[in-house]
Amino acid sequence: MSASTTPKIRLRGLSKAFGAKQVLDGVDLDIQAGHGMVILGGSGSGKSVTIKSILGLIQPDAGIIEIDGRNVLAMNRREREELNDRIGMLFQNAALFDSLPVWENVCFKPLAQKRMTRAQARDKAAEVLAQVGLAGSVGDLYPGELSGGMQKRVGLARAIAGNPEIIFFDEPTTGLDPIMGAVIDGLIVDCVKRLGATAVSITHDMASARRIGDTAAMIHKGRIVWTGPAATLGETGNAMVDQFARGEREGPITMELRK
Numbered sequence: 001m002s003a004s005t006t007p008k009i010r011l012r013g014l015s016k017a018f019g020a021k022q023v024l025d026g027v028d029l030d031i032q033a034g035h036g037m038v039i040l041g042g043s044g045s046g047k048s049v050t051i052k053s054i055l056g057l058i059q060p061d062a063g064i065i066e067i068d069g070r071n072v073l074a075m076n077r078r079e080r081e082e083l084n085d086r087i088g089m090l091f092q093n094a095a096l097f098d099s100l101p102v103w104e105n106v107c108f109k110p111l112a113q114k115r116m117t118r119a120q121a122r123d124k125a126a127e128v129l130a131q132v133g134l135a136g137s138v139g140d141l142y143p144g145e146l147s148g149g150m151q152k153r154v155g156l157a158r159a160i161a162g163n164p165e166i167i168f169f170d171e172p173t174t175g176l177d178p179i180m181g182a183v184i185d186g187l188i189v190d191c192v193k194r195l196g197a198t199a200v201s202i203t204h205d206m207a208s209a210r211r212i213g214d215t216a217a218m219i220h221k222g223r224i225v226w227t228g229p230a231a232t233l234g235e236t237g238n239a240m241v242d243q244f245a246r247g248e249r250e251g252p253i254t255m256e257l258r259k
């Protein structure tokens, strides 16, 4: 395989069970460099487990995870940490530290790794906050003083602060009103484009999926059952994907499977 066709992220046969429950049952997925991939699937279908496996937070039972063609499951701790420095993550509900001001949240990682002085971190935080449309003065506020939309922006600022090559977004618009959701999606697209990053998102919000995804993949019963252009969601011709995207009760995905 030539370098130009090596996917940024390549999953093969990824499997993970928790007790008797087989959550991932052979996930195969290629995510090309610079692309936006949206992972869809019902609640509990294993979307977060997939992302956590790529991040090294969950050890899969079997399968291959490659980033830039390198087997990440075989990496030692130092290699894994170096890799994680090239990855950003926007957690669900932004996951900010309530006891720290915004600027320390944004530069949490470089401060913890002592790669920046506090003065440098303040300047860097102001620079990145501006990229997500927030005034530098927001840096001195605490997360509890921010609206949900502002918290998401701060989470996004933290995710991009290290100029990552890969960014994961876990339900970036959940809990936001539709307009703020669209604003956050716009910022995500802008930031990802500016960085030239590969973006992997989980979302239940189809409007958001179409905005932030180039490609969508649907996970069902522990496997990827469809991949295709995110713009076609709802009209893909795949009955399962279209039922999911349109939120229809009737279709191949039965209530029995959704318990």
Ligand SMILES: Nc1ncnc2c1ncn2[C@@H]1O[C@H](COP(=O)(O)OP(=O)(O)OP(=O)(O)O)[C@@H](O)[C@H]1O
Binding pocket: 018, 021, 023, 041, 042, 043, 044, 045, 046, 047, 048, 049, 050
């Ligand atoms: N650390 C864990 N220990 C035990 N079970 C787990 C663990 N992590 C996830 N699971 C189980 O794996 C299944 C898939 O979870 P996951 O969080 O990946 O779902 P999801 O597709 O992201 O769902 P949602 O859309 O509801 O967030 C669930 O049944 C969950 O309970």
